[in-house]
Amino acid sequence: MRETRMCCQLAIAASALRRHGAAGASVAIALVVWVVPGWGGASESTVAPSAIGLGTVLTAEEIERYAITVFPDGRGLPPGRGTVEQGARLYRVQCAACHGAQGIEGPASRLVGTDGFIGWSDPLRPLRVRKYPLQVFSVGAMWPHATTLFDYVRRGMPMHAPKSLTDEEVYAVTGYVLHLNGLVGSQAVIDRDTLPRVVMPGLARTVSAWPAER
């Protein structure tokens, strides 16, 4: 790999010489001098894999375009805000068809309630569980951080048109789902400051199986 690149540099130097005469020659010499110290006498077979260097620079603009992950401390949350009230309207249009009017009916993942099977007193419980096993876990009961709601609604919802909601709409829907779980009031405004402060019941129950996180 190194050798190939050196050859290229030399070829460029040679062609510079041909085209520009003496002025080009100094460029050519500069190129050779620049390449040789990096060569370091290493043979082709001792190129360290980490020094292959085929990666290209990722610009700050590119990072900003793609880096959509939101972290529990609020890192990654965008400006903007949404209210529970706006969220209720959006939920009816964008979410209720799959998650149910109350966020408990399914068929898609259950948003509201304690975890476990849907109501132990529900006579249709075995049928419901058989049909929609994922209804046993609810967002409100399991998820340890409210920021995950914003992150996932923004990246993945609604399922038929992911990433089609504005940041304000995502804040609003997030607020409404938190409200359905009794975690914020009906007048709540959700933004990058308030969202990370919502305490989710799943946090106190969390235990990490990965040693470094215990």
Add this chain to the structure above:
Amino acid sequence: MTSDNGRAGLARRTFLGALAAGSSAAAMAQPAQTLAARLPGSMARAGGADVPYGQPSPHEAGVQRTPSNHSGFAVWRTPLETQRGIVTPSGLHFSVHHSGIPEIDPQRHSLRIHGLVQRPLQFDVERLLRYPMVSRVHFLECAGNSAANALSPTPLDQTLGEIAGEVSCSEWTGVPLRYLLQEAGLKDTARWVVAEGADGASHNRSVPLQPLLDHAMVALYQNGERLRPSQGYPLRLFIPGFEGNVNVKWLHRLEVTDAPAFTKDESGLYTQPLADGRIERFAFHMDVKSVITHPSGRQTLPEPHGFYEIAGLAWSGYGRIARVDVSVDGGRTWTAAQLQGPVLDRAFTRFTLPWRWSGRKAELISRATDEHGRTQPLRSEWKRRYAMHSFNHYNAVQAWRVQADGRVENMYA
């Protein structure tokens, strides 16, 4: 040209005439009998043409993955009961996708590395293909494999593939991830990496840095050919022994961080409520497990007694399989099965045990132990550790009841 055709035409008419004369005529004309008349038809004809990409025999058309959509997303399970050896054909590899299979043009796809690195980098697919690659045979198992056995109060009468087919084994080839992470230059505070796919919902998982440096790869090939779209074409993360969904398919972004992001799938679906009410997260390793593939659920032993080879698969996300014990009497007595080589690190290991069936009801169980001494629990032991509705990381022993009429059924040991 004309005369040639004439002779060939005559020969053909004679041949057809002989056929029309019937078999008695052929039998009488024994001295003239051709090989074609007494050997199978396939030996008396020129065969068919090949095709550019080979396919299984039409007689094997029944060997299919079984789909289910019960979870609200697509799950396709490997028919393990049809597999011999340790490598799953790529087209039969299990797949689970939460937002469908994206169509990705490899010329417009890149892997980006940023976050706690000295030099944020991107690698287009063409560049990645120029890096040194390694090939490793490894199993891949969904965290939710065998969920039916974990959840259902009574054993479901299903095939092995339907019960436990969210596990497969392939030769994966790709670029060791540490080459790329080191090229980007990790900062001292780097501890985790959030891996993200380029699918509809940008599936993402946080993975600790150390195992990524130790043995993860950016996989580009499966069983010698480029990844299938349902396996992440053009590239996926592959972390040997780790639960399926952290092996992010359609990988396009790695964000190096100091802590996990608690993404959707590490907040709910791929966590384990424990019996004491706590919720276990970041249980990445798939523990030691085994299944008897032959005989297995919904098969019928063709004769009421006689010789059958018990064969199965064992694997562990922690390392190599050390031994597999098999019981044919519901766990009262155990015999060490033979391990067929190669016995590879975090790969399917094939085990066999010759068995002479008496024709009486039998209960077959396999129990694998890995090189670290980890072994499989009974279902009751597994259930004691987890909440009643927990289903991920189920690795209890799989038992099959062989009825006196030869039918094989799922049972709980």
